[in-house]
Amino acid sequence: MQHFLDRILSKVRLIFPFSYVRMVKRSLDKKGSSILDVGCGPGEAMKVFNPKRKFYTVGIDAYSPQLKQCQSTNSHDSLICVLLVFHGCSQRQGSLRVWLL
Secondary structure: OHHHHHHHHHHHHHHOOOOHHHHHHHHOOOOOOEEEEEOOOOOHHHHHHOOOOOOEEEEEEOOHHHHHHHHHHOOOOEEEEEEEEEEOOOOOOOEEEEEEO
């Protein structure tokens, strides 16, 4: 069953050449040396975008349990936990402030 699903997924990638992952991978500066991953979560994206660890990666997230998971998989070179505070009563009127911890 898994082999069958892999065959289908490989064809889907061919049908959708402008997928999110493919667009991001193509837009990476090949001469660059680092990636800032804002909202890195558990670090899954770096497994796709930086599998050979060519880039120095910094992951930023506000949810510390996911940063701990990210740290355990060693997907980023550095991790930053941020505290998000919203001011104002609506998204349009409010402002977003970020503190690095």
